[in-house]
Amino acid sequence: MQTVPNPTVTTQSLGVFRGSLLVVWALASFGLMYFAQDLQVRVAGSPLSFWLAAQGLVLLFVLLVFVYAIVTNRAEAAQASAQVTSEPLR
Secondary structure: OOOOHHHHHHHHHHHHHHHHHHHHHHHHHHHHHHOOOOOOEEEEOEEEHHHHHHHHHHHHHHHHHHHHHHHHHHHHHHHHHHHHHOOOOO
């Protein structure tokens, strides 16, 4: 008997992963910026909160996009290889 992989398992796990990335992004965007305002650290004449908003959070977003792309590609490749191996030979 052939076992066919369940695509909803991959979709559900990627949905949980996507949600966790959104939580990380939201916490970094709102939480870090909220607490960074209290820091009186100045970097190159500007407050640290400015630098985090202007540079750091943009880089974090790009990093999250790359992580999501890598994980999604690996999951889709694993699912595709499982479907190829589960098809009968002719």
